[in-house]
Amino acid sequence: MKDRGKVNLRGKLESLAKDMGTTYFGIADLTPARQRISEQGGEFLTQFPRAVSHGFVLTDGIVNALVHHKNIAALNTYWYYVYQIINPRIDSISMMLAQSLDKAGFQAFVVPSSQTVDRTSLTGVFSHKLAAHLAGLGWIGKSALLIIPEHGPRVRWGTVLTDAPLEAGMPMDEMCHDCCTCVKDCPAHAFTGQAFDKLRPRSEIFAAEACDNYLSKRETLDKACGICVYICPFGRNQ
Numbered sequence: 717m718k719d720r721g722k723v724n725l726r727g728k729l730e731s732l733a734k735d736m737g738t739t740y741f742g743i744a745d746l747t748p749a750r751q752r753i754s755e756q757g758g759e760f761l762t763q764f765p766r767a768v769s770h771g772f773v774l775t776d777g778i779v780n781a782l783v784h785h786k787n788i789a790a791l792n793t794y795w796y797y798v799y800q801i802i803n804p805r806i807d808s809i810s811m812m813l814a815q816s817l818d819k820a821g822f823q824a825f826v827v828p829s830s831q832t833v834d835r836t837s838l839t840g841v842f843s844h845k846l847a848a849h850l851a852g853l854g855w856i857g858k859s860a861l862l863i864i865p866e867h868g869p870r871v872r873w874g875t876v877l878t879d880a881p882l883e884a885g886m887p888m889d890e891m892c893h894d895c896c897t898c899v900k901d902c903p904a905h906a907f908t909g910q911a912f913d914k915l916r917p918r919s920e921i922f923a924a925e926a927c928d929n930y931l932s933k934r935e936t937l938d939k940a941c942g943i944c945v946y947i948c949p950f951g952r953n954q
């Protein structure tokens with residue numbers, strides 16, 4: 717028998733995620749972004765009015781190595797750490813959260829930590845950044861990355877969509893202001909300098925094909941660059 721009782725489900729989910737190493741945790745109200753969500757991943761996703769967003773902070777030593785983005789060893793180490801170590805852990809946390817929601821009697825849909833379903837826009841089924849932003853954890857910067865005041869873009873995100881009526885946070889205001897560091901330093905000139913707006917198509921902020929073309933010409937094993945993650949003054953300590 718599933719427990720739909722008035723347990724503090726939000727608190728239970730947060731404790732579970734934090735016990736597994738999550739630093740950031742929040743709940744997003746997805747209803748203002750229904751159209752964008754439907755356009756990206758399909759109408760079926762709009763059955764979920766909430767998202768549980770959780771973020772895992774990357775260690776500075778690994779991210780700071782991205783300044784040596786022309787050094788194959790530094791880049792491949794970063795990519796190994798993110799894709800082979802952190803992302804599977806994020807997927808495990810998402811699965812545990814989904815199981816808790818399921819046990820409490822609610823639907824839960826785990827968004828894979830890393831997935832590309834559209835090769836042109838380089839997007840997955842659902843935007844982790846959108847969920848974290850709507851949960852009040854940060855803002856989507858001119859780099860199209862989720863920026864957290866303390867850790868900048870140095871956080872990897874996981875998301876579980878749900879129909880559980882969890883209390884949601886308030887979206888955080890954009891704080892890039894006059895900064896254009898990522899726009900100037902992207903070697904592929906992939907950022908337009910436009911600020912994020914939930915009604916503005918992502919393509920007006922970020923030319924994904926320019927990034928993809930640049931990366932495909934590189935000789936690194938995992939086609940990495942990551943300057944936009946390293947260079948943001950938020951979270952950068954060197």
Ligand code: SF4
Binds near residue numbers: 904927
């Ligand atoms: S990964 Fe590199 S090329 Fe791609 S958007 Fe970021 S800075 Fe630009």
Ligand code: SF4
Binds near residue numbers: 857899
């Ligand atoms: S580098 Fe500057 S403009 Fe780019 S995301 Fe960070 S704060 Fe915003």
